[in-house]
Amino acid sequence: MMTVPIVIAFEASGFGRGSYPVEVGFSQRHGEGWCSLIRPEHDWNLWDEIAAGLHQIPREILVANGNPVRMVAEQLNSQLDGYTVYTDGWVHDYILMARLFEAAACSPNFRLADLREIISPQQESMWQATKIQVEDELNLARHRASNEARILQLTWLRTFDACRILH
Template structure:
């Protein structure tokens, strides 16, 4: 029996120094998703208009509907405790996760790992075409963290299945 990876994704205020997480979402082993907007801390001021065009989340929306870093990290720790959780953007996501947990004065109860750790060379060869197919099939209109996590998880699963059939 194959163990489907749990995949997490962060949306952020932009890239580089001063950027911070604005949304986090994940897809569990059976494909159930969870997502939360994150209310910015008072010293989180960086805002990249180019990133906002992609994620289409306004700072005003975050202030009105975002949850505190404390509440978000509490939920993440409860739901992901003891698990290894994979991301396709480990370098950025690790920094944003650390910023989120620092703001809440907590530590993650799960391990964040690079999705590349569990992608074989054969899967890698099928990755981009499969991901495009998954995105087209799901027809997701909103670029959100849990949607992105689900696309990555389904891409991993399909490429894994396809490469098993080749062997």
């Protein structure tokens, strides 16, 4: 029996090498969300205006209101301890997660996995249309990590349920 996956998303300072996490959020099995801004470390300097335009979080806000990397890593470990947590951008998010935990001088005690591991070919065929429908229904004003995680989780759930009904 498949359970609803916990889905995590990271927002980044840029799209390439040298980018760092600026926000992390996840949606738990029953839809409870959690999100945190991340205060940049002193050597995290890359700032891409295109990425900033997407997540709409000014660097000044991160510096003033972001949580220290150690605190964010500890909160993630506390809430996700022992779980497998899924992402739709495994390579990118793995690098961001590693950067966060390296800066916090600790290791994640949860497993980050690619959402594609638990998406069937039937789900994949209806994924994009379902995701657009979920986004439209939720009508979220801001692009945030926890919102993105919830969209992905609901898309997975709806496509999973649709495939069960079809069979």
